[in-house]
Amino acid sequence: MTPNPDPDLCRSLADDLRGAGFTSEAVRSGWGEAADDAVVRGLRGPALRGLAGRDDAVAVLSRLFVLGMPQPAADVARALSRTGVEGLETLGLVETVAAGGGDPDARPLALIRPQSFSDARGDGEWWIASDLDETALGGPLPEDHVLGVGGASLTLAAIQLPTPAERALDVGSGCGIQSLRARRAVSRVVATDISDRALSYTRLNALLNGVDGVEIRRGSLFEPVRGETFDRIVSNPPFVITPRRDDVPEYEYRDGGMVGDDLVAAFVTGAGEHLAPGGIAQLLANWETRDGTPGLDRVRGWVEASAAPLDAWIVERESLDPLAYAELWVRDGGTVPGTPAFARLIDAWLDDFASRGVTEIGFGYVLLRRPADGAPTLARYERVAQAVPDQAGLGEHLAAALAAHDRLSRLDDAGVAASVFTVAPDVTEARHHRPGEADPTVIELRQGGGFGRTLSVDPALAALVGACDGDLPAGVLIDAIAELLDADASVSRKDMLPKVRELVFAGFLTFT
Ligand SMILES: C[S@@+](CC[C@H](N)C(=O)[O-])C[C@H]1O[C@@H](n2cnc3c(N)ncnc32)[C@H](O)[C@@H]1O
Structure with missing residues (x-):
């Protein structure tokens, strides 16, 4: 119904x-x-x-x-x-x-x-209608199931940028959670899906929550928005890699009907021409490591194949081997482990992965930006495996990192040296000593927010970060530390300024 x-x-x-x-x-x-x-x-x-x-x-x-x-x-x-x-x-x-x-x-x-939520604009609560789940149905889901809010939905909702914009596109809107979230920061949303039932839920949930400005359109990927551009594109697309065989169910909610990670490749390569200058696309995705080519390198190839040149920040959060991946998604479909059907489906997945030489499947976030003017300046492809301390704060963190990147990319090294920085309030330092020794063997800077990164730093960089209290320019501090350590100041600047850039991008230091 x-x-x-x-x-x-x-x-x-x-x-x-x-x-x-x-x-x-x-x-x-x-x-x-x-x-x-x-x-x-x-x-x-x-x-x-x-x-x-x-x-x-x-x-x-x-x-x-x-x-x-x-x-x-x-x-x-x-x-x-x-x-x-x-x-x-x-x-x-x-x-x-x-x-x-x-x-x-x-x-x-x-x-x-x-569904309670919290973002840069405050806390709130929605009611989200979706299809009956496996427990309510008492069995496996039908192939046209419209999913409620799951872990992936919450992840994408949390990483959405809170910065205001005019128009957003939500590809594969499902129950509509991303459209509702996007509408917190943008004036209008176009929500698309191949499923009429999903679009009915998107509309129902927008009405139920008194959210206007959400237009629904049916069609695959960018088909319903041909020739249009947006300031934001968000998508939790059907990225689950599925063997294309008659005896393997095709769940609309998780599987876009293509081979391997082709749907993600099509999305990454096609998003750019639907972004207005300065526009940003954010999606969740899986990517395969094939025949020794790491998944992140393949994503780089898709970004580089975009007709519109793009800034890219790709974060791989975890990776699974083919067997673990197969078990995850066969279980998710409601097939019970230990049954012949379970074993048959696992074999189908393993055969499919073997046919393309897949040894690993990565999961992560993709952020693409069409530069407002000029050529792309951001090409960051990284693995960030540690737990994120506060998922709800990630959207703000990403926005701050992009702003920091833009400011840094306008500065040459002399400009960074002339800038004044402050250490972020969530940064702590840990020093590890061998028993009885005065000097530490390892110094770590740890971030309490953002991606919760831990960086190993040398004593000079630790001293610099410790001295960044919003008073003196970084270059002056580096020169003073070089003198203290009996080092050459110009060599120290050459060594430390790129590290300062990284610390600013990652949120350990902020411009004063
Ligand atoms: C994983 S669900 C995401 C739902 C919702 N956006 C969320 O974050 O919870 C993926 C959605 O994509 C839709 N979909 C599947 N194939 C599609 C395609 N080729 N083009 C657009 N949407 C598609 C499915 O119907 C489903 O609603």
């Missing part, structure tokens, strides 16, 4: 949900933290225990729309008094079915989950 995003009914449902206090906090505290975490793992028993004996609105709505379980229609009508069960039926969110004892049940046709 495709939801029917009727504007009046969506407004009335939003009023009802608000009136009922149906927030993520109310749901979580209703059944307890451990039960809430168990729901994410597909276990709903603990949550039901937590709500035992309760028929208040939050409890009824939690069972109906978070767990996806039928509830007595009379209870639902009481919890959502403006919309009523009939309104929910018209929206395509429930159907009425006969139940034991004569009174009918309202059976959910979709989930609606409260």
Whole structure:
């Protein structure tokens, strides 16, 4: 069943949900933290225990729309008094079915989950409707499943730049979470998807959350926006690498129907011509290491093949070998480990990877920017494997790094030497000594925010960072440290200024 995003009914449902206090906090505290975490793992028993004996609105709505379980229609009508069960039926969110004892049940046709978020503009809460998940369906997902908010959705939402812009494109909008997030910073969003059902959810969720300025269009990748440019493009595309065989399911929500990582290649190569000057595209992606060519080098090839020259910052967050990758996605499709179907699917994935010489699959973030004027200046392809301390702050961190990069790229070394820097407040230093020795063998600078990077530095660079208190220019500090260490000042500048650039880009130092 495709939801029917009727504007009046969506407004009335939003009023009802608000009136009922149906927030993520109310749901979580209703059944307890451990039960809430168990729901994410597909276990709903603990949550039901937590709500035992309760028929208040939050409890009824939690069972109906978070767990996806039928509830007595009379209870639902009481919890959502403006919309009523009939309104929910018209929206395509429930159907009425006969139940034991004569009174009918309202059976959910979709989930609606409260979703809290936090960004540079403050904290907020959405209700996100999506298809019933595996637990609610009691079996594997259909191929046209419209996904709710998952880990990847939250990652892309968090890395979206908070800087204001006019127009954004959300490719593969699904339930619409990225469009809602983008609308926090931009005035208008075009949301596209190949699935009509997904677009109905995007529209429904925009209406439910009172977010205007989201236009929906159907079509593959950039087809619906031919000839148009945007200030932002965001996409959590269907990047999951899937063997192209009749006996392997093709899930619309995760698989774009192409061979290997071709969909990501098409996206990276094609995004540039849909970016306005200064426009930025951000997407999540997988890339294959093939025949000894590292995945990041292949991504570089796609960026370089773009008709519009692009700045690129590619961050590989993790990589898996073919077997681990296959197990991850066969499990995700709901096939049970240990069954013949599981073994057959794993073989299909391994054959597919072997046919292209794939030895590793990387996962990460892609950030592409069409320079506002002139040639690209940023080509950064890196692995950042450590846990990020605060995912919600990543969008701001990326924006600050880009701004720092732009400022640095306008400065020659003399300009950097003449600049005054301050050490960021989240930076700490750790010194490791061999027992009994006064001088450290390792000095590390650690970042509490951003990507949580740890850098090994020499004593001179540690002294420089320690002296960056917004007072003296970097060049003056480097010269003084060289004198203290009995080193040649010009050699020290040559050595340290590129390191200062890196520290500024990574957020350890900021321009004063
Ligand atoms: C992983 S989901 C992302 C949904 C949502 N944007 C999010 O972040 O949670 C990928 C979406 O891409 C859509 N899709 C699949 N193939 C596509 C294509 N060729 N062009 C555009 N969208 C596509 C799917 O229908 C699905 O809604």
